[in-house]
Amino acid sequence: MLVDGKWTADWQPVQASDAKGGFVRQVSGFRNWVTPDGAAGPNGEGGFPAEAGRYHLYVALICPWASRTLIARKLKGLEDVVSVSVVEPALTDQGWRFGDYPGADRDTLNGATYLHEIYTRADPHYTGRATVPVLWDKQRKTIVNNESADIVRMLNSGFGVLADGTLDLYPPDLAAEIDALNARIYPRLNNGVYRAGFATTQAAYEDAFADVFGMLDELEARLSAIGPFLLGGRVTEADIRLFVTLIRFDAAYHGLFKCNLRQLSAYPALTAYTRRVLAVPGVRDTVSIAHIKRGYYSMKALNPAGIVPVGPDLSDLLGMTA
Numbered sequence: 001m002l003v004d005g006k007w008t009a010d011w012q013p014v015q016a017s018d019a020k021g022g023f024v025r026q027v028s029g030f031r032n033w034v035t036p037d038g039a040a041g042p043n044g045e046g047g048f049p050a051e052a053g054r055y056h057l058y059v060a061l062i063c064p065w066a067s068r069t070l071i072a073r074k075l076k077g078l079e080d081v082v083s084v085s086v087v088e089p090a091l092t093d094q095g096w097r098f099g100d101y102p103g104a105d106r107d108t109l110n111g112a113t114y115l116h117e118i119y120t121r122a123d124p125h126y127t128g129r130a131t132v133p134v135l136w137d138k139q140r141k142t143i144v145n146n147e148s149a150d151i152v153r154m155l156n157s158g159f160g161v162l163a164d165g166t167l168d169l170y171p172p173d174l175a176a177e178i179d180a181l182n183a184r185i186y187p188r189l190n191n192g193v194y195r196a197g198f199a200t201t202q203a204a205y206e207d208a209f210a211d212v213f214g215m216l217d218e219l220e221a222r223l224s225a226i227g228p229f230l231l232g233g234r235v236t237e238a239d240i241r242l243f244v245t246l247i248r249f250d251a252a253y254h255g256l257f258k259c260n261l262r263q264l265s266a267y268p269a270l271t272a273y274t275r276r277v278l279a280v281p282g283v284r285d286t287v288s289i290a291h292i293k294r295g296y297y298s299m300k301a302l303n304p305a306g307i308v309p310v311g312p313d314l315s316d317l318l319g320m321t322a
Contacts, residue, residue, distance in 0.1 A: 002116055005124045010093040013299050014198045021201030022208070029128050030143040031150060034135070036160030041150075048137060048144050050159040052081045055144065056109055057151075058118060058134040060087045060096060061288040062295025064190065064244035065148035066133040071240045072155040074282030077164035082155070087115055087132065089288075089295035095130050103288055109138065119143065149182075152237055169237040177231055181238045188215040190245050197257030197302065205258065212253075213261050216270065223269040228276050235280060243277040246270060250312045251289055252296040256303060264317070274317060289314060 001008060018024055033041025038049030057073065059066035073082055087096040088104040096115035098107040112118055116130035122143040135144040135151050145151055156169040170178060188211040195208035219242070222230070230238045245253075246264060253259045265271055278284055297308045 001127075001129045002119060003127050005120045005126055007094055007114075007116055011091055011095045013301050014200065017200050018204075020204050020207075021199060022195055022204040029126065030122070030134075030146045032144045033150065034144060034154045034158040036158065041154065041158070043150075044145075047140070050162055051139075052162055053083070054137060054139050055082045056136040056138055057082055057084045058087065058115060058132055058136060059084060060089065060132045060295065061103060061286070061291035062089045063132050064248060065131075067244045067286055068148045068237075068240050069133045069135075069151045069155065070286040071244070071283055072152045072169060072237070074286060075164075075167055075169065075235070075240075075280070076155050076159070078155060078159060078162065081159060081162050082135075083109075085109065089291040090298035091295065096132060101294075103291055109136070152240065156237065167235070169235070169240065171234070171236070174231050174234070174236060178236055178238045181230060182241060185215060185219070185238070185242055188212065189219075190241060193245065193249070193253040193257050193259055196259050197253065209259065209261070212259050216262075216267060220267045220269050223273050227269070227273070229273070235277070239277055243274065243283070246274045247278070247287055248292055248296075250314060250317075251292050254312075255309065256296050256299075263312070271317065275319070278318065284318075287318075289318070 032044035034048045040046035085105045088099045088101040094114045119126045119130045192212040199205035249264045
């Protein structure tokens with residue numbers, strides 16, 4: 001991680017642990033917003049007006065949080081407005097790296113080798129982990145935001161007329177329900193798989209494991225009764241947030257993170273739901289099972305030999321070669 005702008009130690013997946021040995025996720029350090037007129041958003045400072053070509057996303061295809069932003073960018077028709085760079089999937093001793101792995105990019109914008117260099121360009125004294133996604137302002141040469149939940153919402157509404165207005169991922173009439181679902185799904189499932197995978201005690205692992213499968217059971221029942229999406233007939237940000245975990249479940253979380261009570265295929269409604277979201281135009285373009293497996297299984301703390309499993313066979317779920 002970075003300490004006062006200096007890279008100080010080899011990358012490790014566990015950021016912090018609580019007294020019980022449970023995984024504690026780092027709080028995002030940059031929380032400004034792009035808005036149609038440049039006014040301040042819900043938090044942070046103003047001065048980041050929506051402009052075509054001004055902003056750039058740094059992402060990793062293995063990362064569910066980064067993939068949230070890629071999906072929102074696709075669904076809102078912002079591909080020609082916000083440019084993107086994809087880091088290599090394998091985590092190095094200095095974290096995310098740019099390069100020539102298939103599907104990854106070199107950093108032609110800032111000339112960085114590692115993502116942490118982008119953080120120190122924004123703040124030469126930054127202390128913390130260099131995480132994806134990062135929304136970069138080319139004009140001010142700084143990071144606007146590195147919190148995926150914020151970035152999804154600003155891609156939905158912060159770019160005003162530059163975005164496709166026919167789809168609202170956070171419609172006012174569903175906002176309260178979306179917030180309630182997010183608040184329930186995030187700790188138990190989205191972050192729950194990480195709590196299981198990075199637990200440092202048996203008790204912390206078993207607590208997380210119970211949350212993961214309790215939430216999957218709850219969602220299976222919900223989708224069986226409601227469908228086709230979490231809030232009925234409309235795709236919302238809640239679907240994006242759930243989908244990015246489900247599409248990685250069998251490929252990474254079931255094996256590497258020891259979430260192995262059942263595979264996603266054991267849940268008919270969730271499997272059908274994952275296919276439906278994957279079939280939404282643009283979503284499939286954001287998914288790379290090759291990056292997902294290569295990235296997760298590069299974590300030395302969990303897989304010292306770095307062997308990437310050949311399976312599982314996801315052709316039925318994906319409907320095509322991954």
